[in-house]
Amino acid sequence: MKNPGAQQDVSVSQGVRMMFYLMKPSETSFQTVEAVPDYVRKATPFFISLILLELVVSWILKGKPSGRLDDILTSMSAGVVSRLPSLFFRSFEVTSYIYIWENYRLLELPWDCPWTWYLTFLGVDFGYYWFHRMAHEVNIIWAGHQVHHSSEDYNLSTALRQSVLQLYTSWIFYSPLALFIPPSVFAVHVQFNLLYQFWIHTEVINNLGPLELILNTPSHHRVHHGRNRYCIDKNYAGTLIIWDRIFGTFEAENERVTYGLTHPVNTFEPFKVQFHHLHYIWATFWATPGFFHKFSVLFKGPGWSPGKPRLGLSEEIPEVTGQEIPFSSSASQLLKIYTVLQFAVMLAFYEETFANTDALSQITLLLRLSFIILTLTSIGFLLEQRPTAAIVETLRCLMFLTLYRLGHLKPLFPSLSSVFE
Ligand SMILES: [Zn+2]
Numbered sequence: 001m002k003n004p005g006a007q008q009d010v011s012v013s014q015g016v017r018m019m020f021y022l023m024k025p026s027e028t029s030f031q032t033v034e035a036v037p038d039y040v041r042k043a044t045p046f047f048i049s050l051i052l053l054e055l056v057v058s059w060i061l062k063g064k065p066s067g068r069l070d071d072i073l074t075s076m077s078a079g080v081v082s083r084l085p086s087l088f089f090r091s092f093e094v095t096s097y098i099y100i101w102e103n104y105r106l107l108e109l110p111w112d113c114p115w116t117w118y119l120t121f122l123g124v125d126f127g128y129y130w131f132h133r134m135a136h137e138v139n140i141i142w143a144g145h146q147v148h149h150s151s152e153d154y155n156l157s158t159a160l161r162q163s164v165l166q167l168y169t170s171w172i173f174y175s176p177l178a179l180f181i182p183p184s185v186f187a188v189h190v191q192f193n194l195l196y197q198f199w200i201h202t203e204v205i206n207n208l209g210p211l212e213l214i215l216n217t218p219s220h221h222r223v224h225h226g227r228n229r230y231c232i233d234k235n236y237a238g239t240l241i242i243w244d245r246i247f248g249t250f251e252a253e254n255e256r257v258t259y260g261l262t263h264p265v266n267t268f269e270p271f272k273v274q275f276h277h278l279h280y281i282w283a284t285f286w287a288t289p290g291f292f293h294k295f296s297v298l299f300k301g302p303g304w305s306p307g308k309p310r311l312g313l314s315e316e317i318p319e320v321t322g323q324e325i326p327f328s329s330s331a332s333q334l335l336k337i338y339t340v341l342q343f344a345v346m347l348a349f350y351e352e353t354f355a356n357t358d359a360l361s362q363i364t365l366l367l368r369l370s371f372i373i374l375t376l377t378s379i380g381f382l383l384e385q386r387p388t389a390a391i392v393e394t395l396r397c398l399m400f401l402t403l404y405r406l407g408h409l410k411p412l413f414p415s416l417s418s419v420f421e
């Protein structure tokens with residue numbers, strides 16, 4: 001079921017404040033879940049503006065950009081892929097929440113009371129901490145979450161590197177809230193909790209003084225993204241770092257952090273980024289003897305194998321030297337600029353599609369979805385300089401022209417429509 005709230009307006013002031021959870025209960029309390037705006041979708045211009053701002057600030061402060069084009073495109077591509085199911089369905093997190101609320105709720109807190117709002121803020125953040133911790137400690141949940149850790153850089157675009165699978169496990173950790181908190185209040189906070197985590201993915205902010213005691217900050221979250229041994233399985237917080245301090249998973253930033261997976265995936269291809277660990281689990285599952293051991297492959301830590309403790313052995317994590325060379329594209333500057341332009345055109349179609357989901361037929365939505373996926377795959381192939389890249393890109397261009405000709409894509413600039421004709 002689609003969400004009519006997706007059409008509701010968010011002012012520029014609200015747009016800026018929602019990126020930092022600086023919203024008031026009075027402006028973000030809704031009676032029904034249908035009335036809740038799709039804040040995350042409306043955040044796209046703020047994501048892009050802040051990424052550009054970070055590039056400039058990094059250039060001024062450090063004399064170099066905050067990221068690399070190939071890595072930024074791959075992160076943004078994962079962000080787009082992770083949102084595609086919501087073209088057809090309401091978020092699985094919210095759908096399952098509504099089901100539990102409608103069938104099993106014990107009491108109904110008032111949706112318009114500020115205390116409900118603040119309690120939900122705490123409840124969602126607490127649920128996020130445990131979801132996130134399990135996403136690192138349970139291999140099958142890690143299969144989704146590893147996407148977010150697959151960048152070897154750390155900048156605002158890394159925040160957008162999200163998994164398309166994650167929603168299908170995170171709902172479990174929020175379900176106790178559905179016993180007493182109305183879905184409309186939950187649907188607001190689960191979005192703000194995600195949006196808050198955008199700005200902390202940066203190296204241009206060092207230390208925030210006393211705020212570091214309570215809030216999750218860029219410094220704390222840099223540790224979370226590290227593959228240095230001291231960083232592994234630390235700082236799971238969403239908004240408040242207090243949960244890590246309480247449950248013993250806090251670690252302050254000290255030696256320089258090297259980012260990414262302990263075994264980098266080395267790809268720009270969106271499907272491999274999203275699903276490579278599932279493939280690895282599948283292979284390990286069948287290669288591991290014994291029913292209980294197979295069960296453990298799924299539900300113990302990603303580093304586990306028979307004979308090891310639940311979370312594996314820390315001495316098996318490759319030691320970082322600080323000299324690691326991140327996976328980079330060998331494509332020419334001209335080809336990289338081409339991929340950026342194609343990504344920008346795709347993003348305009350993506351935005352236009354989300355803004356008009358109700359007006360578009362299912363077949364148009366499916367065709368546009370295929371075009372978006374093919375574009376992202378082709379960009380990945382071009383950046384990796386794969387031998388088949390030219391064929392995939394030609395197919396993509398043919399698909400574009402066909403969809404345009406059949407009226408499934410509208411011209412972005414009507415004055416240019418004669419060029420396509
Ligand atoms: Zn994580």
Ligand SMILES: [Zn+2]
Binds near residue numbers: 148159221225
């Ligand atoms: Zn992160």
